[in-house]
Amino acid sequence: MLKKTLLLLSIPVSFVYLQAQDVSVITNTVDVYSSNPINGTAKYNAMAGSIGALGGDISSANVNPAGIGVFITSDLNLTLGVNSNKNTTTLAGRSSNYKLNNTDLNNTGGVLTINLNDLNSKWKFINVGVNYSTRSLDNYTESAGNQNIKIVDNFSLPDKVINYTYQGHAYDRYGDQSKMNFAVGANYENKLYFGAGLNFHTSFLRQFDNAQFLSDYDNTSLPYSKQYTGYEENADGFSANFGVIAKVGNQFRVGAALETPTWWRMDRVYSQYNFNQDDRTYGEDRKFSTPMKATLSAAFVPNKNFAINVDFVQGISKPKYKEYGDAEVELNNFFDDAYKNASEVRVGAEYRINAFRLRGGYAYQGNSFDNLSLLAYNDNGTMSDQSYSNLIMGKRNTFGAGIGYDFQSFYIDASYQNISSEYSSPFLQGNVDYNTGYFNGGFDVNSDAYAVSKVKNNRSNFFVTVGWKF
Numbered sequence: 001m002l003k004k005t006l007l008l009l010s011i012p013v014s015f016v017y018l019q020a021q022d023v024s025v026i027t028n029t030v031d032v033y034s035s036n037p038i039n040g041t042a043k044y045n046a047m048a049g050s051i052g053a054l055g056g057d058i059s060s061a062n063v064n065p066a067g068i069g070v071f072i073t074s075d076l077n078l079t080l081g082v083n084s085n086k087n088t089t090t091l092a093g094r095s096s097n098y099k100l101n102n103t104d105l106n107n108t109g110g111v112l113t114i115n116l117n118d119l120n121s122k123w124k125f126i127n128v129g130v131n132y133s134t135r136s137l138d139n140y141t142e143s144a145g146n147q148n149i150k151i152v153d154n155f156s157l158p159d160k161v162i163n164y165t166y167q168g169h170a171y172d173r174y175g176d177q178s179k180m181n182f183a184v185g186a187n188y189e190n191k192l193y194f195g196a197g198l199n200f201h202t203s204f205l206r207q208f209d210n211a212q213f214l215s216d217y218d219n220t221s222l223p224y225s226k227q228y229t230g231y232e233e234n235a236d237g238f239s240a241n242f243g244v245i246a247k248v249g250n251q252f253r254v255g256a257a258l259e260t261p262t263w264w265r266m267d268r269v270y271s272q273y274n275f276n277q278d279d280r281t282y283g284e285d286r287k288f289s290t291p292m293k294a295t296l297s298a299a300f301v302p303n304k305n306f307a308i309n310v311d312f313v314q315g316i317s318k319p320k321y322k323e324y325g326d327a328e329v330e331l332n333n334f335f336d337d338a339y340k341n342a343s344e345v346r347v348g349a350e351y352r353i354n355a356f357r358l359r360g361g362y363a364y365q366g367n368s369f370d371n372l373s374l375l376a377y378n379d380n381g382t383m384s385d386q387s388y389s390n391l392i393m394g395k396r397n398t399f400g401a402g403i404g405y406d407f408q409s410f411y412i413d414a415s416y417q418n419i420s421s422e423y424s425s426p427f428l429q430g431n432v433d434y435n436t437g438y439f440n441g442g443f444d445v446n447s448d449a450y451a452v453s454k455v456k457n458n459r460s461n462f463f464v465t466v467g468w469k470f
Contacts, residue, residue, distance in 0.1 A: 022226055022436075023426055024171060024207045026334070027392055029319055030368050032137060032177065032203060033235070033264055034290040036313060036344055039106050039135050041079050042465035046402025046415035047348025048361030052297030052311040053245055053255035055193065058109035058131045061183040063295055063311060064243035064257035065195030068129040069185030071111045077467030081106035084460045087141045089425070091453040092379040094144035100136075106463065107133045109181075125187040129197075130180075137175040137205050141425060143453040144168060145212065148381030151447045155432055160217070164445050167212040167221060169427050169453075175205030193245040201237035201262055206230060211428060211438050213445055224438035224445055227430065231270035237262040243295075255297035261289040261317065273439035287322035291315035291341060308349040315341035342366040348400070357404035357413065365396040374426060375449040383449040391452075394423030402463075411467045419459040426450040 036049075040059025044051060051060045055067025058077065083106075086099040109131030116123050145167035153162040183197035209226035243257030266286040273279050294316055299309040319335050321328040348361035372391040375383055402415030430437030430446040437446035 022207075022209055022229055023392065024173070024209055024229070025331070028173070028205065028207065028233075029288070029331070029335075030339075030393055032205065033237070033262070033288060034319055036293070036365065039081065039133050041077060041107055041109075042402055042413035042415040042463040043350075043357075043359060043404065045417045045461070045463050046359035046361060046400045046413070047309070047350065048346050048363040048398045048400040048417070050309045050311045050346035050348030050361050050363065052243075052257065052295050052309065053253040053299035054301075054307055054309045055185075055245060058111055058129055059107065059133075061129055061131055061181045061195075061197050061241075062133075062179075063313075064245065064255050064297060065129075065181075065183040065197035065241055066185055066193040066243040066245040066255060066257070068111060068127050068183045068195050068197075069125065069187045069193035070245070071113050071127050071129075071185070072125060073469045074111060074113045075467060075469050076110040077108070077465050078105060079107035079463055079465040080104075082462040083136060085136075085139060086458045086460075087139070088456040088458075089141045089143050089453050090455075091143045091451065092146040092148070094146075096142045096144055098140050098142055100138045100140060102136045102138065104134060104136065106135065107131070107465075122189050123186060124190055125185075127185045127187075129183040129185065131183075132178065132180050134176060134178045137173060137177055137203070139173045140170065141453075141455055142168065142170045143425070143427070143451070146377070146379065146381070146451070148379065149377050149428075149451060150381060151213070151445055153443070153445060155446070156443050157217075162215055162217045162443070164213040164215055166428065166451065167214055169211045169451065170208070171425070171427070172208040172210070173205055175203065177201070177203040191247045195243045197241045199239045199241065199262070201235075201239070201264070203233070203235040203237075203264075206232045209427065211445070213438070215443070217443075222440050224440040224443075225271065225273065226438050227273055227436045228270045231268060233266050233268050235264050235266040237264040239263070239290075245297075251300060251302050253297075253299040253301065255295070255299075257295040257297075259293045259295075261292050264288045264290070273444075274435075279439075284324075286324070286328070289320050291319060292317045305352045306350070309347070311344075311346040313344040313346070315343075317341075338369050338372060340368065340370055342368045346398075355406045357402075357406065359400070359402040359404070359415065361398075361400040363396075363398040365398075367395050368393050374429075374452075376426070376452045377428075377449050386452070388424045388452070390423045391426060392423060394421040394457075396421045409469055411469065413463075413465040413467075415463045417459075417461040417463070419457075419461070421457050423455055423457075424452050425455045426452045
């Protein structure tokens, strides 16, 4: 009853007890390891991933593997992506922009159809699909300095107090992630379609958290590294999904799918800094499971020239680390209290004019966290308790548009996709008792409060798919 009362009153969850974690660990838990995939073929991207009750595209295995059962011809395709990721970061009225560009073979796959019509069976097709997709994890945000933020260090030297002036901060992440799907789909009387898939994930990333400070001890302006960063993670994971699509009359289709958690195993190497001691590098293993997800879909197909689809994706569990020590316990406690199962709604449509294809789509994903409160700096350098509705992660909007042309045996599709979100990015806090400050050459900077910048993220992506049907 007490928990329900707190929710009704919208009292924000406290963030300050995360004493032993770098914020980037929480960000990557949600953004890298638990996110809904958005990359696929140009058709899939143009429709904002909304294809759950339509199928007939290799990327439908990401949403509902029953879509593999819709194929009536074998198919091979590959997709080239040109991706742009821009962050605009604002702190105390000062903004900075940074853009990353990447060109890669984002998706390749194929479906082998086995025609059973000659057997006079109610099972019309058994199809096998294989798909491999990749995405860049590169992301950089740089927050401007604020000379009003000053941090006192009365720990490093026994007979002198050092004053640090905050001059800037950067989160820097780079790496890649890939997913291999193996899916089987079946067509029963051209009315029911069943599917099951196995998904193998790999991920590599390097993460850095650095701040610039001016020290009045020796009047130096130097970069300082957050404790336990930089760190490097190599991870592999496994998940499975199951689904069904049913035709309801000649014009309506409905679909449902369930995806298990992705069970990740991470090999992690991180830096640890010690006061008046040599810096050291340590390694550890972590095991992590993402939320389970359910997808409900509906499609309206009034004729062969037009189709519209709606997908609703809902997480039904929470992220969870296997607990080896206090760090994993702290992370699990945070996710138990603050994480909420974000919903995603996707709408996509396709219109055919002879061999031409026109496509469009929109997707909206809600925030993954409840309101969070923390002790934060104001622009004038004072500190106060503040509440944020979009801390770490924000709501995401995806717009897609595309065209295609079917040459019967060959086809080519092109699409443009824009993904935008806004969130508040916390950094700078460190605690001397937990050894979680910012370090440089034996000097340790610890701030009771967080600095929080506003980040606008905009991703503009172009995709071209070429395919062969046989």
